[in-house]
Amino acid sequence: xxxxxxxxxxxxxxxxxxxxxxxxxxxxxxxxxxxxxxxxxxxxxxxxxxxxxxxxxxxxxxxxxxxxxxxxxxxxxxxxxxxxxxxxxxxxxxxxxxxxxxxxxxxxxxxxxxxxxxxxxxxxxxxxxxxxxxxxxxxxxxxxxxxxxxxxxxxxxxxxxxxxxxxxxxxxxxxxxxxxxxxxxxxxxxxxxxxxxxxxxxxxxxxxxxxxxxxxxxxxxxxxxxxxxxxxxxxxxxxxxxxxxxxxxxxxxxxxxxxxxxxxxxxxxxxxxxxxxxxxxxxxxxxxxxxxxxxxxxxxxxxxxxxxxxxxxxxxxxxxxxxxxxxxxxxxxxxxxxxxxxxxxxxxxxxxxxxxxxxxxxxxxxxxxxxxxxxxxxxxx
Numbered sequence: 001x002x003x004x005x006x007x008x009x010x011x012x013x014x015x016x017x018x019x020x021x022x023x024x025x026x027x028x029x030x031x032x033x034x035x036x037x038x039x040x041x042x043x044x045x046x047x048x049x050x051x052x053x054x055x056x057x058x059x060x061x062x063x064x065x066x067x068x069x070x071x072x073x074x075x076x077x078x079x080x081x082x083x084x085x086x087x088x089x090x091x092x093x094x095x096x097x098x099x100x101x102x103x104x105x106x107x108x109x110x111x112x113x114x115x116x117x118x119x120x121x122x123x124x125x126x127x128x129x130x131x132x133x134x135x136x137x138x139x140x141x142x143x144x145x146x147x148x149x150x151x152x153x154x155x156x157x158x159x160x161x162x163x164x165x166x167x168x169x170x171x172x173x174x175x176x177x178x179x180x181x182x183x184x185x186x187x188x189x190x191x192x193x194x195x196x197x198x199x200x201x202x203x204x205x206x207x208x209x210x211x212x213x214x215x216x217x218x219x220x221x222x223x224x225x226x227x228x229x230x231x232x233x234x235x236x237x238x239x240x241x242x243x244x245x246x247x248x249x250x251x252x253x254x255x256x257x258x259x260x261x262x263x264x265x266x267x268x269x270x271x272x273x274x275x276x277x278x279x280x281x282x283x284x285x286x287x288x289x290x291x292x293x294x295x296x297x298x299x300x301x302x303x304x305x306x307x308x309x310x311x312x313x314x315x316x317x318x319x320x321x322x323x324x325x326x327x328x329x330x331x332x333x334x335x336x337x338x339x340x341x342x343x344x345x346x347x348x349x350x351x352x353x354x355x356x357x358x359x360x361x362x363x364x365x366x367x368x369x370x371x372x373x374x375x376x377x378x379x380x381x
Contacts, residue, residue, distance in 0.1 A: 004053040014031070027093075032067075079119045080115075082170070083107050103157060147188065159176035161176075193323065193328070223273065224246070224268060226350075229303070233300070236287065242279075247268075252300050264352070
């Protein structure tokens with residue numbers, strides 16, 4: 001067995017330990033400010049952990065390694081610094097980049113509202129003030145106030161951060177928990193593109209001087225209803241030789257290849273138009289690992305860059321109200337249901353749940369339900 005290594009690190013002036021054991025990465029915040037005396041304490045804890053690993057007495061709950069003596073509360077620890085430390089903690093756990101982006105976005109809002117206020121000074125009233133400010137803040141992308149779903153999501157992250165800080169003996173109370181729990185997320189009806197807007201969007205990309213390159217990618221999104229990350233991560237090995245069908249079970253998001261959002265996969269039959277599109281793109285010397293829709297300079301399309309540059313620009317030129325690229329998915333689902341398709345089939349082909357279809361798309365479901373005419377079946381005398 002290799003000699004265990006426990007690293008002592010300082011982040012924003014606070015000491016933590018980092019090591020790996022049985023293939024799992026661990027990070028342990030000591031709650032001690034960086035200094036010569038506290039470094040000695042950290043070295044002692046690191047030694048305890050190394051000995052326990054070597055003798056197979058390691059405590060995976062880490063409770064054994066917490067400081068017994070109560071350390072002075074870091075009253076001067078700012079809200080921003082605390083949340084930065086929490087982001088580091090979550091990053092060490094290996095969360096998805098997409099989730100990490102939400103933490104970073106929350107950090108920016110904390111910097112904007114609280115500035116240099118200390119974490120220990122946040123009361124329930126101050127937390128409520130932040131909530132009201134954030135609810136009324138205009139989102140630059142939508143040019144509207146933040147949705148109730150976004151507000152609840154941010155408050156939930158803050159509640160989790162304060163729970164972590166309380167557990168680590170950095171704070172004594174959590175003013176966010178009840179606030180986050182009581183904040184309701186309003187169910188919003190999808191706002192798909194209109195049928196006459198779909199060909200306009202596709203033609204808008206095909207004829208654009210700067211962004212015509214993305215036209216096939218956009219048409220594929222609108223025609224299949226797949227999630228942007230699924231199309232970005234699509235490889236030729238996922239496509240039938242005659243391009244009649246596509247297997248979707250992987251996605252790419254900001255540097256990470258992963259399974260689809262709900263880990264559901266499936267084979268989707270292509271329409272004649274989409275089959276022609278894929279056949280036209282199919283290389284002569286095909287590399288199965290090559291991307292079907294690579295970025296202009298190679299590699300994966302960067303979803304934020306595409307949205308902020310190409311997508312917004314083309315929609316503005318067409319005078320079509322802005323919706324996220326993800327709206328291509330709800331556009332296909334709502335149109336398909338409006339044509340009378342069975343919701344179960346739509347759910348299967350779009351790799352979502354029947355429950356989601358009925359909860360969010362009930363208004364578009366046209367399937368007629370009738371009782372079976374058992375009384376006229378000849379079986380009743």
